[in-house]
Every structure is written in C-alpha cells, then in structure tokens.
Amino acid sequence: MGESIVVDARGLSCPQPVIETKKAIASKPEALSVLVDNVAAKENVTRYANTMGYDVTITQEEDGYTLCLKRR
Amino acid sequence: MENNKEKIRLAVAGVLIGLCAFGLVCFGNPPNMGFCIACFVRDIAGSLGLHSAAVVQYLRPEILGLVLGSFIISVLSGEFRSRGGSSPFTRLVLGFFVMVGALAFLGCPFRMILRLAGGDLNALVALCGFTAGIGGGVILLNKGFSLGRSYRQPAAEGLTFPAVQIVLLVVLVAFPTLLVFSETGPGSKHAAIALSLAAGLIVGAMAQKTRLCMAGGIRDTFLIGDWTLITGTAALFVTVLIANIISGKFNLGFEGQPVAHTDHVFNFLGMALCGLGSVMLGGCPLRQLVLAGEGNTDSAVTVIGMLLGAAAAHNLGFAGVAGKGVPTAGRVAVIFGLVFCVLLGLLKIRKAKEA
Numbered sequence: 525m526g527e528s529i530v531v532d533a534r535g536l537s538c539p540q541p542v543i544e545t546k547k548a549i550a551s552k553p554e555a556l557s558v559l560v561d562n563v564a565a566k567e568n569v570t571r572y573a574n575t576m577g578y579d580v581t582i583t584q585e586e587d588g589y590t591l592c593l594k595r596r
Numbered sequence: 597m598e599n600n601k602e603k604i605r606l607a608v609a610g611v612l613i614g615l616c617a618f619g620l621v622c623f624g625n626p627p628n629m630g631f632c633i634a635c636f637v638r639d640i641a642g643s644l645g646l647h648s649a650a651v652v653q654y655l656r657p658e659i660l661g662l663v664l665g666s667f668i669i670s671v672l673s674g675e676f677r678s679r680g681g682s683s684p685f686t687r688l689v690l691g692f693f694v695m696v697g698a699l700a701f702l703g704c705p706f707r708m709i710l711r712l713a714g715g716d717l718n719a720l721v722a723l724c725g726f727t728a729g730i731g732g733g734v735i736l737l738n739k740g741f742s743l744g745r746s747y748r749q750p751a752a753e754g755l756t757f758p759a760v761q762i763v764l765l766v767v768l769v770a771f772p773t774l775l776v777f778s779e780t781g782p783g784s785k786h787a788a789i790a791l792s793l794a795a796g797l798i799v800g801a802m803a804q805k806t807r808l809c810m811a812g813g814i815r816d817t818f819l820i821g822d823w824t825l826i827t828g829t830a831a832l833f834v835t836v837l838i839a840n841i842i843s844g845k846f847n848l849g850f851e852g853q854p855v856a857h858t859d860h861v862f863n864f865l866g867m868a869l870c871g872l873g874s875v876m877l878g879g880c881p882l883r884q885l886v887l888a889g890e891g892n893t894d895s896a897v898t899v900i901g902m903l904l905g906a907a908a909a910h911n912l913g914f915a916g917v918a919g920k921g922v923p924t925a926g927r928v929a930v931i932f933g934l935v936f937c938v939l940l941g942l943l944k945i946r947k948a949k950e951a
Contacts, residue, residue: 535745537682537878538812542820543737563675564807571599572820587748
C-alpha cells in the first residue's frame with residue numbers, strides 16, 4: 525500500500541487535468557484523488573476514469589471538486 | 597451509460613448548431629459562412645476601424661451572442677467563475693497566430709467544417725493540416741506542455757468581457773454611425789441583427805453546455821481514444837451537408853468555391869498553425885469565446901489577441917485572398933507562427949513531477 529495519490533489539476537487548461545490523471549493512473553493504483561476547479565474538467569476526468577475502469581465519487585469543495593477514483 | 601448520454605447531447609447540439617449556421621446563410625450571411633469565428637472577429641476588427649479592408653467590416657452580432665449566450669447559461673448554472681492568470685500574454689500572442697493561420701485559409705475550424713459540408717474540398721486539405729497541427733499539440737501536451745495554472749479573480753474581472761459585448765451591441769443598434777460597415781464583399785452580407793444575435797445566443801448557450809470544441813474532438817480522439825467531443829462536430833457536419841444537398845447549395849470541388857482559394861500548401865499549413873495554437877490554448881476559437889463568457893479572462897485576452905491578429909492580417913497583407921491564394925507576407929507569417937508555437941511548446945514543457 526503506497527501513500528495516497530493526489531493529482532492537483534486546479535487551474536489547468538483543458539485537457540491537462542485528463543493528462544495528469546492519465547499519468548497518475550498509469551501505475552494502476554487502487555485509488556487516487558483528483559482536484560479540479562471547473563465543471564468541464566470534472567466531467568472530462570470522470571469520463572476518462574470510467575473508461576479506464578475506475579468508479580468516481582465527487583465531493584463539492586469550496587473552490588471546485590474532489591474526485592475520488594477507485595478501481596473497480 | 598453516462599458516456600452515451602453525453603454523446604447524444606453533443607449530437608443534438610451539433611444538429612441544432614448546424615441548423616443555425618445553415619439558417620444564417622439562407623437569411624443573408626456569406627456562403628458557407630453561417631458561422632466563422634475568424635471571419636467574424638476579423639469583420640469586427642474592421643468595423644471598429646482596426647483595419648481598413650473595405651470588404652470585411654461589420655460588427656457581427658453572432659460573436660456578441662456567442663459570448664453572452666455562454667455568459668447567461670453559466671450564470672444560471674452557477675458555473676460562471678472569474679479566473680485568469682495562466683500566461684495571459686503568451687495566450688494573446690498564440691491567439692494572434694491562431695488568427696493568422698485561420699485567415700490564411702479563410703476560416704476558423706468551425707467554418708472549415710461548414711465549407712466541407714458545402715463541398716469545398718480545399719477545406720479537406722485544411723482539415724488534414726488542422727489534424728496534423730493538433731497531433732503536434734498532443735505530442736507537446738504528452739511531454740508536459742502547460743501554460744500554467746489560472747487562479748480566481750475578482751468577479752468584476754470576469755464580468756468585463758461580457759459587459760463589453762453588451763456595450764458593442766448597444767453601439768451597433770443605437771449608434772451605428774460610430775462603426776464602419778462594408779458596402780460590398782463578404783462584410784456586406786449578413787442576416788438581420790436580431791437573427792444573428794439570436795443564433796449566436798443559441799449556439800453560445802449550447803456550446804457552453806456541451807463544451808463543444810472543434811479542436812477538442814480530434815485532440816481527445818488522439819490523446820485518449822475518446823470519441824465523445826468529436827460527435828458534436830460530426831453531427832454539425834452531417835446536418836449542414838444534408839441541408840446543403842437538399843437546398844441545392846452543395847457544390848463539390850476545389851475551384852470556384854465561395855470566399856476560398858486553392859493554395860493547398862498554405863491551406864494545410866495555415867490550419868496546422870490554427871490547430872497547434874488551439875491545442876496549446878486549450879480550445880478552438882469558438883471555445884475561447886465560450887470560455888471568455890464563463891469568466892475566463894485568459895480566454896478574453898486570447899480573443900483580443902485574435903482581434904489583433906485579424907487587424908494585422910489585413911493591414912499587413914497576411915490574409916488569404918479569395919480566388920487567388922495566400923500572399924507572400926501571409927506565407928511568411930504562417931511559417932513564423934509555426935516556428936513560434938514549436939519553440940514556445942518546447943520552452944513551456946513543465947518540469948515533471950511538480951507537486
């Protein structure tokens with residue numbers, strides 16, 4: 525069990541949040557969280573995570589969203 | 597599946613946007629130019645007196661509508677957020693060159709699709725260039741290219757760009773004598789203000805909701821094998837294609853196409869520059885307008901870069917000339933732009949593992 529992976533994609537232009545997520549997923553972690561600050565990034569990362577076999581739980585934060593990705 | 601729902605939403609938006617674009621041509625816009633962000637921003641530059649090409653001057657209400665449509669929807673949905681600070685000056689210069697590339701070809705990616713749907717095969721050459729440019733952008737992104745993060749800004753900062761659109765609309769309706777209007781050429785061809793504005797509002801609203809992006813569709817297909825965004829572009833193309841065929845406007849070929857030329861090399865390179873720049877900016881010209889409406893001031897600055905690019909293109913003779921081709925100055929500008937983008941791309945590759 526490694527320490528928890530956090531991808532901070534807040535403020536990055538499209539599609540960098542997805543690319544950062546893609547890089548983090550490459551090592552096939554059990555779980556990771558991705559921080560985003562806009563709805564488009566939230567949707568894009570969720571869609572990508574779903575196609576890569578991860579379930580996504582979304583929590584709304586004060587300045588964006590935290591997406592918790594868990595491998596199915 | 598959530599994914600399929602999104603595809604259906606994008607397809608529906610693509611059909612409606614296609615109908616708006618086709619409708620605008622029926623009601624007076626130039627052929628294959630229901631929408632063209634590059635051409636319309638160029639016309640606005642002319643109307644504001646930033647260039648003096650007499651045939652391309654009109655304050656296109658479509659552009660104002662696009663921004664305001666996105667603004668209204670994003671406020672209603674709570675998505676409006678004032679943010680900025682991700683390399684604004686670099687974005688301005690990229691916006692400039694995206695415009696130089698698009699005006700060499702004579703159309704933004706949106707009009708490229710409309711031209712293709714009208715049977716203009718020069719747009720197919722341009723699409724190949726555009727795709728190549730996007731491919732280059734994807735390579736840079738994969739290597740870690742980034743213009744850095746944007747941050748929250750005071751609300752007034754994000755509201756200013758939509759407010760400017762309202763001011764321009766008031767000037768157009770109430771004080772048109774302040775503006776310059778073409779009497780001949782593409783700038784003189786336009787639908788009624790109310791129709792153009794309404795179409796802009798509808799398309800802006802739908803593009804905001806669906807994140808439709810002409811560059812994004814191709815980019816996501818390359819990058820992550822995701823066909824969702826490209827569904828919108830495909831639906832737009834098919835809709836306008838069918839409408840053109842039914843109404844007898846479809847005319848397949850390279851020669852004699854409206855507001856177009858057959859300089860294949862620079863149609864290819866112009867749109868390669870446009871595609872590369874768009875990916876580096878995070879979205880095509882249409883998407884930049886929509887983001888600017890959502891409070892993204894980096895995109896607002898990009899649009900100003902596009903406006904300056906359009907002014908320069910006509911003042912300095914970079915723009916493609918319909919029926920002729922791309923002048924030498926334009927060829928130099930396109931190549932210069934490509935070199936600039938590649939160098940910038942290599943410079944701005946983010947250090948790996950910046951936690």
